[in-house]
Amino acid sequence: MSETVIQTNNLTKEFTKLRGISSPRNFFDKVSFTAVRGINLTVSRGEIFGLLGPNGAGKTTLTKMLCTLILPSDGNATICGYDLARQQAQVKASIALISSEERSFYWRLSGRRNLEFFAALYGLSRRRTRQRIPEVLEIVGMSDAAERRFQEYSTGMKQRMALARGLLAEPDVFFMDEPTKGLDPVAVRNLHDFIRSQLTSRGKTVILATHDLVEAEEVCDRVGIMQGGRMKAEGKVSELAGDASLSDFFHNLIADPEKKS
Amino acid sequence: MTLRKPQAFLKKDFLMETSYRFSFFLQFGGIFFSVVMFYFVSELIGSAPSVQQSLSRYGGNYFSFVLIGIAFSNFLSVGLGSFSSSIRGEQMMGTLEAMLVTPTRLSTIIISSSQWSFAFTSLRVGIYLLLGGLLFGVDFGDANVIPALAALLLTVIAFSSLGIISASFIMIFKRGDPIAWLISSTSTLVGGVFYPISILPDWLQKLSYLFPITYSLDAIRLSLLQGYGFANQEVTRDLAALVVFSVITLPVSLVIFRYAVRRAKKDGSLAYY
Ligand SMILES: Nc1ncnc2c1ncn2[C@@H]1O[C@H](COP(=O)(O)OP(=O)(O)OP(=O)(O)O)[C@@H](O)[C@H]1O
Ligand SMILES: [Mg+2]
Numbered sequence: 001m002s003e004t005v006i007q008t009n010n011l012t013k014e015f016t017k018l019r020g021i022s023s024p025r026n027f028f029d030k031v032s033f034t035a036v037r038g039i040n041l042t043v044s045r046g047e048i049f050g051l052l053g054p055n056g057a058g059k060t061t062l063t064k065m066l067c068t069l070i071l072p073s074d075g076n077a078t079i080c081g082y083d084l085a086r087q088q089a090q091v092k093a094s095i096a097l098i099s100s101e102e103r104s105f106y107w108r109l110s111g112r113r114n115l116e117f118f119a120a121l122y123g124l125s126r127r128r129t130r131q132r133i134p135e136v137l138e139i140v141g142m143s144d145a146a147e148r149r150f151q152e153y154s155t156g157m158k159q160r161m162a163l164a165r166g167l168l169a170e171p172d173v174f175f176m177d178e179p180t181k182g183l184d185p186v187a188v189r190n191l192h193d194f195i196r197s198q199l200t201s202r203g204k205t206v207i208l209a210t211h212d213l214v215e216a217e218e219v220c221d222r223v224g225i226m227q228g229g230r231m232k233a234e235g236k237v238s239e240l241a242g243d244a245s246l247s248d249f250f251h252n253l254i255a256d257p258e259k260k261s
Numbered sequence: 262m263t264l265r266k267p268q269a270f271l272k273k274d275f276l277m278e279t280s281y282r283f284s285f286f287l288q289f290g291g292i293f294f295s296v297v298m299f300y301f302v303s304e305l306i307g308s309a310p311s312v313q314q315s316l317s318r319y320g321g322n323y324f325s326f327v328l329i330g331i332a333f334s335n336f337l338s339v340g341l342g343s344f345s346s347s348i349r350g351e352q353m354m355g356t357l358e359a360m361l362v363t364p365t366r367l368s369t370i371i372i373s374s375s376q377w378s379f380a381f382t383s384l385r386v387g388i389y390l391l392l393g394g395l396l397f398g399v400d401f402g403d404a405n406v407i408p409a410l411a412a413l414l415l416t417v418i419a420f421s422s423l424g425i426i427s428a429s430f431i432m433i434f435k436r437g438d439p440i441a442w443l444i445s446s447t448s449t450l451v452g453g454v455f456y457p458i459s460i461l462p463d464w465l466q467k468l469s470y471l472f473p474i475t476y477s478l479d480a481i482r483l484s485l486l487q488g489y490g491f492a493n494q495e496v497t498r499d500l501a502a503l504v505v506f507s508v509i510t511l512p513v514s515l516v517i518f519r520y521a522v523r524r525a526k527k528d529g530s531l532a533y534y
Contacts, residue, residue, distance in 0.1 A: 015529060061529070067362050071526045093364040103355030103532070106273065108280045113273070120269030121363035165359075 002044035005173060005205045006066065010075035011039040013061050013229075035061040037229040038075065043207065043222075045172075046200045050220030051209040054254055057226040059209040060099075063175050066207070067097045080172050093123075095173045098166035100181040102158040107151040111142060111161050114150055115168065122169035136164040139194060141187065155182035163191065174199060177209045192219045217246045227254055266365055267373040274347075274377030292385060296392045299327050315457050319482045325399040329482050330454040332389035335382050336413070337448055337474050340420025341441045343378035344371060344428035349435070353534040361531065367522055368515050371425055379417060403488030408496055412480035415503035419473040422510035429514075429521035435534055448474040476502040 016032040023029070036058040043049045051059045064070040066077060068088050076083065082090040105114050112133060119129040137143045140160040145153065153161065159182045166174060180188045195206055196219065210216055216223050217237050223246070224234040232253055233240055241249040279285050303324035306312050313321040320326075348371070351357040360370055393399040427441040451458065451465050452474035458466050469475045480499035483489045489496050525531050 013529075017528065064529070069358055069361060069526060069531055070529045071523065073527075089364055089366075092362060095362070097359075097362045101355055101358070101532070104359040106277060106354065106356060109273070109276055113276060117269050117273045118359065118363065120266050121360060121365045123265075123364055126265070169363075 002046070004042055005045045005047075006041065006043040006049075006077070006079055006207070008039050008041045008066070008075065008077040011041075011062070011065060011072055011077050012037055012074035013058075013065055013070060014073040016073075035229050036065065039231055041224065041231070041234075043205060045205055046203050047221045048195060048200055048206045048208060048219055050216040050223035051207060051226065052211075052213065052216055052223055052250060053226035053232075058229040059226055060177055061229075062226070063097070063099075063177050063207065063209055067095060067175055068092060069097075094171050095175060096166040096169060096171050097175045097177070098162050098179050099177040100159060100162070100179065101177075102155070102162070105150045105158070105161060105165075108149060110147050110149055111137075111153070111164075112146040114161065115146075115165060118165050119168050124168060132168055136167045139167060139198075140164045141190070156184055156187060159183055160187065172204060174204060174206045176206060178211065179208065180210065180212065180215060188215070195219060213245075213247045213250055225250060225253055266369050267376060270373035271376045271380065274374075278377060278381070288381075289385070289388065292388050293392065295331060296328065296389060296397070299331065300324060300397050303327065315460055318457065318459070320486045322399075322486075324397060325393065325486055326457070326482065327455055328389060328393040328397075328399060329485060330478060332386045332393075333413070333416070333478060333481055334449065334452075334454045334474065335386055335389075336379075336416055336477075337420055337452075338445060339375070339378045339382045340417060340424045341427060341445050342424065343375040344421065344424035345431040345438060345441065347374040347378070348428045349431050349534070352432070352435075352532065355532050358531050361522075367519055371428065371515070371518055372421070375421065375424070401485060404486070405484040405488045405490045408484040408490050408500070409481050411500060412477055412484065412496075412503065415500060415507055416473065416477040416481075418507040418511055419477070419503055422507065422514040423473075425514035425518050426510075429517045432518070432521040433524050435530075444472070448472045451475070453478050473503055473506050476500075476506075 012034065013036040014032050014034045016030050019026045019029040019031050039062060051062065053059055061070060065072050066079060066084065068084065068091055072084070076085055078084065079091045080094040082094065084091055106117070109117075115133050115136070116129060119132065124132060133146075134143065137146050140163050142157065142160050142164060145157060150158065150161065159179070163179060166176070180191060183191065192215070199206055208216075208220060220237065222234065222236050223240070225232050233249075237246050240246070303322075307323040312323055316323060316326050348357070351360065351374070390399075390401070394401055423440070423444055427438045430438040430440060447468075448454075451461060451469035452472050453469065454474070458469045458475060461469065476499040480496050480503070483493065483496050483499075491497060491500075
């Protein structure tokens with residue numbers, strides 16, 4: 001039996017805020033929006049789990065909840081056996097988040113300086129940092145550009161740096177939110193190869209949110225398709241789609257007027 | 262706890278700051294102008310007997326009195342302002358989320374975020390004192406440095422706690438923090454930066470005892486200008502007041518900050534601005 005790494009139980013996020021100035025008379029009324037509803041998910045060690053779904057489906061919100069950046073409003077989860085709500089420190093030590101948010105670097109510093117800073121925050125010793133930075137730069141093909149300021153990088157180069165940062169600490173679980181956004185086809189292929197040959201084959205677990213159905217079909221062991229905060233379908237690609245392509249299955253599922261929320 | 266993470270913050274902030282070369286040097290220019298300005302002010306009023314009498318507690322010289330006041334009140338503004346401005350900066354840049362997914366304690370993040378500002382301010386204060394001593398003949402010959410440093414350390418802690426509370430406001434409301442504004446204006450008014458508190462009306466003097474700056478400046482002036490040490494009751498009273506203030510406010514401020522981060526995680530607004 002395979003070991004469970006991520007387990008969520010009715011994980012839900014309802015954002016609430018005061019109506020505020022937009023409607024002065026009802027200033028203190030609460031408006032709420034449920035971005036993620038009752039997700040029950042189990043992911044095993046060494047799996048690549050794809051998170052699919054249209055814009056606004058709740059993929060990023062779910063990912064951030066599992067990374068402790070957003071507090072769930074209901075439900076709970078464990079990551080590597082640690083309770084998401086009560087053992088945040090241990091959870092953080094077990095995960096890396098690789099997002100396509102290019103703002104999450106210091107633009108005025110070089111790629112290398114950025115990596116040095118975050119390596120320290122990930123708890124790498126100075127010695128380990130000196131070893132590890134050239135390794136991750138090599139993996140993402142940024143060795144030659146490491147000394148340039150982050151602001152000078154192209155979109156894809158920024159994305160490569162995000163990958164490099166996520167790889168610094170070698171945790172057990174990788175959350176990747178559209179990691180291939182802006183990458184050229186060669187870099188995408190390299191990333192896929194890397195995920196399989198270096199991560200999952202070594203017992204790492206990857207949650208991969210993506211809009212690229214071909215990518216999902218190629219690399220993911222299982223996928224979950226979200227819409228309106230719900231998990232609409234979940235399973236192995238071959239089992240979900242049967243003879244059809246994942247793309248056909250996805251479009252049918254999302255377009256189904258009855259299930260639309 | 263190791264210093265690896267705090268050092269990484271210091272290095273990163275140093276590199277960021279010095280990457281704006283012009284602004285880095287410009288910040289020193291202002292020091293010269295304010296020192297010269299107060300030199301002339303003290304030329305104007307310094308010899309009046311009433312002034313000398315009000316300042317007798319600190320040796321009677323207005324220029325050295327005000328030099329220490331403006332130099333060390335820099336720590337007030339940095340303590341109050343730098344936490345919120347660096348947190349806001351990280352929030353705007355989007356780097357706060359990237360920090361918060363790393364296994365780094367919140368207290369390490371918030372405390373480390375202001376190290377550079379304090380280091381830089383110490384440098385600026387040093388320049389104030391140096392200019393005053395070398396060019397304008399302020400006599401630090403009798404200065405008792407150790408109690409002054411003790412007062413400085415406690416001052417930094419006390420002001421930082423207030424600054425962390427202010428950063429918590431910024432974390433939730435993103436802008437418009439009333440605390441820092443109120444404390445900084447009132448401190449400058451009643452804390453004895455430009456004039457001794459003895460000239461204030463009674464009720465304002467009482468008010469001044471609520472603000473740590475009053476004790477900081479008193480202790481630093483007594484030790485630097487009069488050469489008083491730990492044996493002096495006034496100095497120990499000031500230090501004790503600062504200790505009490507810090508012991509209460511620092512833990513409270515960290516709790517408030519933790520709450521603010523929780524609120525932001527609830528709203529999903531860690532990267533909002
Ligand atoms: N902090 C927030 N406050 C209120 N609503 C939010 C907040 N963050 C996200 N939402 C809402 O939650 C829903 C899900 O957003 P989320 O970013 O998780 O979608 P997504 O699946 O990642 O979409 P995309 O494919 O565009 O990245 C959206 O409708 C969004 O407007
Ligand atoms: Mg998203």
